[in-house]
Amino acid sequence: MATERLANRLNQLRGERALTQAALAEMVGVSRKTINTVENGVFVPSTLLALKLARALDCRVEDIFSVED
């Protein structure tokens, strides 16, 4: 059975840009709850949201997300 999980550096990248969860949510057009659940690894975002997050943080999707075994 596959045990991979989606790891992310969203919290770190957001912190480096001095953005609050609410500010990032506003930039991406989602609720703060969504940012929170993605950061905590509770929710796996869609490709669309991942691309929007990358654009808002001015980085690549791979810089935010990675597959963790």
Add this chain to the structure above:
Amino acid sequence: MSQGSNVEEADRLSRRRARMLPVLAIIFITQQAAYFSDRFEGAGAAVRAVDHVKIGAWVILSVVLLLALTTGGFWFKSREVRALLDDEVTRAHRAAALQLGFIVTMIAAFAIYLLIQFEPMSARDSIHLLVTIGIATALVRFGMLERRAHLGD
């Protein structure tokens, strides 16, 4: 209203919804318990006018709760706020809640199907029970998932 304040308002309303959904489920179930206790006490008796009112009230409440579950509710808020209240995570939570509601309803339907061999139950009561179980389960699950999503802020 700016997008920033929309995010704040959506956050506040989302927390309120997460708190309210399990409470609504309890109120909903409690009302049905009263309905069924009256039904069993008066088994065999003619349907009274008050029963029609109760059934009508139950239908209205069920439809409102079902609409709130499937659309996200907050119908009188702005389109922007409603979009934030119905974003990706919320839609995923709703789908999971409705899925569980469906599964529990099916299990309850099979249980009723077996039980009516020993204890007859009218079609109306069976439907009443199934709809109540399905909606209440989905409400509780949706509320739990939403509350969990707000943890760890």
